Amino acid sequence: MKTRPLENNRTRRTAHRAGFTLLEVLITVAVLMVGLLAMSSTSVVVNSLRRSASDRARAHATVQAISQDLLSVARSASEDPALWAGEILAAYGPDGSPGNELQITGLDPWANSDHIATVTIITDETTTDSELGINVGMPRDLDGDGLASNADVTNNASLLPAIVDVRWRHAGGEFEIRQAV
C-alpha cells in the first residue's frame, strides 16, 4: 500500500510529459503554413495590382495615341470636302489601312475578340447618342447644310465625330475605355 503514492506520481509525471498530440501538431503546422502562404502571396497581389494599373495606363495611352493620330490623318487629308472624309476612312474606316480594328502590343483582348482597339467614324447624321452609347452630340449636322438628315456624309463632310474604344482583359476581368474624338 505504501508504494501506491509512488506509482501515482509516476503516472502523473508521464501524463505531464506526454508532449503534443498529432492533431495539435497538425493544427500548428497548418497555422504556420497559412501564415507563410499569406506572406508569400503579398507580392503576387501587389504585382497583379501593378499590372492592372500598368494595363490601364497603356489602354489610356492607346486611346490618346489613336485620337491624336486621327487628328493627324484629318490634317493631312485633302481639303476638298468631296475627298476629305474618304481619305480619313481610307485610314481608319472598316476597309482602310490600318482599318478600324487594331491590335495593341502588351494588352490581351476580350474573350472571343482578336483586337484591342476599335475606331468608329460616324458618317450618318441621324445616328443618336443613345444608339452609340456615348455622348458625342448626335444627331447633328456634319455636312454644313443646316440639317441633320443625311444618312451618309462621306462625300461632303465638314466634320466627322469618331469614337475610340479600347477593350482589354486582365486577371479574369474585362475592361473598356471609350472616348469621343
Next chain:
Amino acid sequence: MQPGPSSSRRADQGGFTLIEVVIAFTVMTIILLATSSVLRRETRGITELQNMGHSERVMEGAFNRIYRTIQFARGFTPETTLSSTLNASETGQISLGSITGFPDQGSLVVDRGAATEEAINYEAHATVGTGVLTLARGAEDTLPRGHNAGSSVIWSGLAYPISNQIDPDPSEYDGTTDDLRGDIYFIGKGLGLSYQVPVDPAHTGSYLEGSEPRWGAQVSGGEVTGAYGAVVYVPSVEITEADRQFDLNEDGDEDDTFYLGRVALQSWSTDPGDSLRVNLTPSIILQEKGAYGGDMDADGFLDPMFLWSSDQGRLRLRFFVLTGTVNGHEVVRRFEHIIHLCNGSAE
C-alpha cells in the same frame, strides 16, 4: 521511505530534458529563419514592384509634360548642307547653309547614308554666320572624314518618313519601323524634335503678331520671340549587357552596349545666356550605343524615339525604359505616344 514534499514537487515540475530544449530551439530557429527569409523576399519584391510603378508614373508624367509643351508648336526638320569644305581634322567650326532648328548643342550627321557618313557632336552655335562650334569628330563609332561643300547635314535628332512609302529603293531610307498605321520607311536617328511655340513675352494677352502667331520659346529668362526649343534624348551612363548579364534588347546575345539617358527640354536663342535644359525623366531610357534608333525589342523593326511626320504634324514617341528588376531580372518596358502638333510644320 516515503517521498518528502520537495521530492513530490520536483516530480510534478519535471521540466524539459536537454535534448528536448535543443530540438525545440532548432525547430524555432528553422521557423524563424524561414519566416524572415519569406519576409525579406516579399519586402524586396514589393520594393521592386514599387520602383517599376514609379518608373511608369515618371514616364507618363514626362509624356504629359511633352504634350503640354508642344501641342501648339510647329515642328522643324533641321536639314541643310555644308557651305564650305570640311577637313577630317577640323575641330573648330562647321559652316552650314542654315542652323534653323538645330539646337545650340547636340549632334549632326554629315553625308548620311554614304560611305563617308560621320556623326559630329558640337557645343554651340557660331556667333558669326551660320555654323556650329567646338566639334567632337567621329562620334558614335563613326570616323572623322573630309566632306565637300554641299554635303548633306541632318540634325541627329531628326527621323522622318520618306515620301515614297511603296516599295522604295533601299538607298532612299535608313530603315523601317512598325507603327499604328503599318510599317513606315524612314530616314534619321530620331533623338528629338525641335520646335517653336506661340509666345507672349510682353504679357499682352495675345500670342499673335498681326494675323500670325508670334513664334518663339520659353528660355531661361522667360518667353523670347525667335527662340527655339527641342525635346531631346540626352545619354548619360554607358552600360553593357555583359556587366548586367542580361540581354536588354532581346537579340539573343549579351554583348551589346547601351546608353541610359534622359529626355530633356532644351531651348536657345541668339543670346547664349538664354540656353536652358530641363530634365523630364531620370536616366532610365535605353538606346544602343552606336546604333541610335535601332531595334530595341528584336521584332525586326527599328525603333526611333522621335518620328516626325511634318506633313501631318504627327510626332510619334517611343521609349524603351529600364523600369527596374524583378527577382534579379531586368525589366525593359516600351512606352509609346502620338502627339498631333496643332500648328504642324514650320516648313
